[in-house]
Amino acid sequence: MxxxxxxxxxxxxxxxxxxxxxxxxxxxxxxxxxxxxxxxxxxxxxxxxxxxxxxxxxALGLGWVLLGLVVGGGYGAWRAKTVEMTKMPELVAFFHSMIGLAAVLIAGATVAEPWAFGIAEHPVNGVGGLIPGGNRIELALGAFIGAVTFSGSVIA
CATH class of the missing domain: 1.10.287 (Helix Hairpins)
Structure with a gap:
């Protein structure tokens, strides 16, 4: 593909x-x-x-994705069933905060090892591995928006 x-x-x-x-x-x-x-x-x-x-x-990588899906989906389903209707805004705020935190962590992982995400070459003898400018902007925006989402949802 x-x-x-x-x-x-x-x-x-x-x-x-x-x-x-x-x-x-x-x-x-x-x-x-x-x-x-x-x-x-x-x-x-x-x-x-x-x-x-x-x-x-x-398909080994799909195993990790499915494991995360089962764990996260199981927790989300449990929380959705156990939360009272009057606490629904808090549940939605919690889920939004986790999405924001995930965006921050993904941006951090990408900056730490950009070659694992295919946006930079693996450094050889300390040379290379620089993240292109467009990707730096994208990562900065993703981390910033994720951090604002996380903190705003926690405060809400």
């Missing part, structure tokens, strides 16, 4: 997510919004799975 196909599929998934948000803004279009969201997520998940298998050369 070429990077162009991956980019196109992620773009289509993004458009589906935007349409989902638009559809979920009104009760009469909420069913269509949910369908757009499901289609977008299916495209994104299958594209990511195919990319992991291609880059790793085996």
């Amino acid at each position: 070429s990077i162009n196909v991956v980019t196109l599929l992620y773009l289509i998934a993004s458009v589906c997510f935007i349409q989902a948000l638009k559809g979920l803004s009104h009760p009469t279009t909420s069913i269509r919004g949910n369908l757009f969201g499901m289609v977008g997520m299916t495209i994104a998940v299958l594209t990511t799975a195919a990319l992991i298998v291609k880059l790793a050369g085996s």
Whole structure:
């Protein structure tokens, strides 16, 4: 799978997510919004799975992804079932804070080892491994927005 196909599929998934948000803004279009969201997520998940298998050369990487999905999904399902309806805003704020923290941690991991994410070459004898300028901006924005989301949701 070429990077162009991956980019196109992620773009289509993004458009589906935007349409989902638009559809979920009104009760009469909420069913269509949910369908757009499901289609977008299916495209994104299958594209990511195919990319992991291609880059790793085996499906072993998917095992780690599935483990994280089971642990995180299990915890989220448990919290969703045990929380009282009056505590729902706190639950949503907690979930948002975890998403922000994840963005910060991913940006930090990318800065620590950019070659693992394919944005820089592995340094040889201390030479190389510099992150391109565009990626630096992207990482800084991701870390900043994630940190603001995390701290704002914790305060909320």
